[in-house]
Structures are given as C-alpha cells and as structure tokens.
Amino acid sequence: MAFVDYYKILSISKNATDNDVKKAYRKLARKYHPDLNPNDKEAEKRFKEINEANEVLSNPENRKKYDEYGEHWQNAEAYENAKQQQEYQKRYQGASHNYTDQDFSDIFGSMFGGGGSSRQQSAKFKGHDFNAELQLNLIDVYTSHKRTLTVNNKNIRITIPAGLENGQIIKIKGHGGKGVNGGPNGDLLIQFSIINNSKFKRDGNHLYTDVDLDLYKALLGGELTIDTFTGKVKLIIKPETQNSSKVKLKGKGFPKYKKEGQFGDLFITYNVKIPTNLSTKEKELIRELQKQR
Amino acid sequence: MDTKDLIAIQRFCSHYEIPLSFIEELKDYELIEITIIENTNYIKKTQINDLERLIRLHFDLEINFEGLDVVDNLLKRVNALQNEITTLNNKLRRYEDL
Numbered sequence: 001m002a003f004v005d006y007y008k009i010l011s012i013s014k015n016a017t018d019n020d021v022k023k024a025y026r027k028l029a030r031k032y033h034p035d036l037n038p039n040d041k042e043a044e045k046r047f048k049e050i051n052e053a054n055e056v057l058s059n060p061e062n063r064k065k066y067d068e069y070g071e072h073w074q075n076a077e078a079y080e081n082a083k084q085q086q087e088y089q090k091r092y093q094g095a096s097h098n099y100t101d102q103d104f105s106d107i108f109g110s111m112f113g114g115g116g117s118s119r120q121q122s123a124k125f126k127g128h129d130f131n132a133e134l135q136l137n138l139i140d141v142y143t144s145h146k147r148t149l150t151v152n153n154k155n156i157r158i159t160i161p162a163g164l165e166n167g168q169i170i171k172i173k174g175h176g177g178k179g180v181n182g183g184p185n186g187d188l189l190i191q192f193s194i195i196n197n198s199k200f201k202r203d204g205n206h207l208y209t210d211v212d213l214d215l216y217k218a219l220l221g222g223e224l225t226i227d228t229f230t231g232k233v234k235l236i237i238k239p240e241t242q243n244s245s246k247v248k249l250k251g252k253g254f255p256k257y258k259k260e261g262q263f264g265d266l267f268i269t270y271n272v273k274i275p276t277n278l279s280t281k282e283k284e285l286i287r288e289l290q291k292q293r
Numbered sequence: 294m295d296t297k298d299l300i301a302i303q304r305f306c307s308h309y310e311i312p313l314s315f316i317e318e319l320k321d322y323e324l325i326e327i328t329i330i331e332n333t334n335y336i337k338k339t340q341i342n343d344l345e346r347l348i349r350l351h352f353d354l355e356i357n358f359e360g361l362d363v364v365d366n367l368l369k370r371v372n373a374l375q376n377e378i379t380t381l382n383n384k385l386r387r388y389e390d391l
Binding site for chain 1: 342349350384
C-alpha cells in the first residue's frame with residue numbers, strides 16, 4: 001500500500017494546530033463536496049481523500065499514532081506488541097539486531113498482509129453514485145416502456161419515459177454504492193445515448209424530414225403519402241408548390257418528456273425533383289410552355 | 294386533500310435526525326415549500342432529493358442559510374447550463390449529419 005500523506009492532502013504542515021486542520025478540511029470539503037461538483041469523479045475522489053485525512057488528523061490520538069507510525073497508525077498497538085515479541089525472541093536466540101522502519105513495515109506485512117485497512121469511520125457518508133450509459137434507438141424512446149437492467153449483478157426494472165433526450169441523465173435513487181456508517185446508499189445515474197437511425201432529424205420535440213416531390217405534382221398539386229413515426233399520412237400538395245417550401249404536421253412530432261399525450265410537430269421540406277433525360281418531344285412541349293410565360 | 298405525495302415534516306426530521314427549526318429556516322429563505330393540511334406541515338416527496346442535499350451542505354460543510362441560498366441558485370444555473378449544452382449538442386449533431 002502506498003503511503004498516504006494526510007498533511008499533504010490537507011495542504012498543511014506537520015505542526016499545524018487542530019484549528020488549522022479543521023479550517024483546511026472545511027475549505028477543501030467546500031471545494032470538492034460531491035453536491036457542489038455533480039458528476040465529477042475527480043472531485044469525488046479528492047473528497048474521499050480529504051475526509052480520510054481529516055478523520056485521522058482531527059483526532060489527537062489518531063494523529064499522534066499517524067505521526068509516529070505513518071500508514072500503519074491503525075495497528076500501532078499490535079505493532080508495539082509484535083516489535084517487543086521479536087526483540088524478545090532475537091535476544092534469546094543470541095542475535096543482535098537494530099530495528100529500522102523497514103523492519104516495522106515487514107512486521108506489519110506478516111501480521112496484516114501489507115498493513116491492512118480496516119478503518120472505522122464515524123461520520124455517515126452517502127454511498128458512491130454509480131454511472132451507467134444506456135444506448136437506445138430513437139424509436140425506443142417514442143413510447144414509454146419498462147426495461148430490466150443489470151447493475152452489479154442486481155436486476156433493476158426501470159421505466160424509460162417517452163421523449164427522452166440524447167445525453168439526458170435519469171437518477172435511480174438508492175441503487176448506487178452502499179452508504180458508509182448507516183449513511184444513505186448512492187444513486188444510479190443512467191445517461192442515455194440515443195442513436196437516430198431513422199430518416200427523421202430530431203430537435204427537442206420536433207421532427208424534420210425531407211420529401212422528394214416530382215415537378216408535375218409540384219406544379220399542378222396532388223396527393224402524396226409519407227411515413228411518420230405513427231404510420232403513413234396522406235398529404236395534399238398545393239398547386240405551384242415551391243422547392244424547399246415547408247409544411248408542418250401538428251402533433252406528428254416526438255412525444256414531450258413526461259407530458260403524456262403531448263407531441264411536437266413534424267416539419268416536412270419538399271425537394272422538387274427536375275426530370276432528367278428529357279425526350280425531344282418533352283423538350284418541345286416545355287419550350288411551348290416557356291413561350292406562354 | 295390527498296397526502297399521498299407528501300411527507301409530514303415531523304416524520305422527516307425525526308428520520309434524518311435534524312431539528313424542526315432547520316426546515317422552518319429553509320422555508321423562510323424560500324428554499325423549500327411547505328404544505329399545511331389540517332394543521333400539519335408537509336413537504337412534497339419530490340423535494341426530498343433537494344432537501345437531502347441542503348442537509349448535507351448545512352451539517353457537513355457548515356454552510357449557513359444565506360450560503361445555501363446562493364449555492365442552491367448556482368447549482369440550478371449549472372444544471373440549466375448543462376441541459377442547454379446537451380440540447381445544443383443535439384442540435385449541432387443534427388446539422389453535422391446534414
């Protein structure tokens with residue numbers, strides 16, 4: 001286990017007073033508290049280190065042990081006993097040996113498998129928040145549905161509400177890491193990655209699509225059947241419809257998040273297609289038309 | 294009135310081991326809303342997450358009520374900005390796909 005310098009973590013000197021420890025802890029805790037740094041893993045890690053450092057240095061007895069024994073401060077008592085026992089054995093075996101810090105570490109290594117870390121925390125802390133990402137297709141979030149997820153070998157059944165946005169995060173309370181010392185469990189934060197492999201572009205609750213329109217239908221008007229998320233819809237094309245003109249189909253867009261029965265709109269842009277490979281006859285007729293204008 | 298979505302403040306305080314005066318102060322600073330039904334004070338269950346956060350900030354970090362008010366407003370702004378970034382990213386993706 002690497003040595004953790006609690007003084008360095010709290011940015012204080014070894015001769016800092018209790019008040020200095022308290023002040024340093026408060027200052028850093030305010031900076032790195034998870035509530036003030038949502039979804040920031042680095043801040044969460046720093047906050048845990050700060051808490052650990054404070055727990056040791058704010059308690060005079062623990063601090064004294066830490067100053068004397070460093071990372072093995074928790075096992076100070078056992079350390080002393082083991083040291084005495086080894087000294088006793090060596091004396092009676094006729095060996096002379098001066099103990100160094102390295103020897104003390106070895107004693108701990110044999111007793112506690114590397115120093116151990118069975119720290120008892122007195123303060124209550126909320127468990128870690130778990131972060132997960134769930135990939136869905138756009139069609140999957142068109143209707144609300146239930147889905148079972150496996151998180152840390154536990155099955156959780158959640159409702160995926162219609163209208164979820166790409167990148168949106170849903171919090172499932174209490175399904176994160178276990179709380180410390182009776183503190184509340186952390187939460188499960190699921191970020192949704194929504195893949196749009198449909199022919200519709202989405203912007204919030206509105207959908208956008210382009211529809212090809214042949215020249216004659218654009219000129220003379222007519223009917224056109226198009227696909228929407230809820231099936232086919234017949235459109236009436238007005239005569240003299242211009243290229244890139246748009247129509248709005250009210251309520252045919254995407255469902256509004258947590259507003260049951262409410263939908264955005266579908267915007268259709270017409271792409272008027274000019275015929276190609278014109279025959280001689282067609283060209284003549286079009287020239288005739290041109291003369292009429 | 295239905296109290297299904299409410300929780301009595303007395304019960305909330307005893308569960309979280311906090312004094313009633315803490316909730317009253319939060320109300321005075323307009324950090325929470327209190328619903329009164331037949332002389333009993335309630336909070337909405339939807340407020341519990343926010344309240345837990347305020348409890349932690351006040352009791353863990355010793356942030357006073359003025360500070361809680363500032364932090365609460367700033368966190369709401371951070372949250373709104375994060376949502377705006379997500380929306381803008383989605384919009385940008387729409388144009389990049391064209």
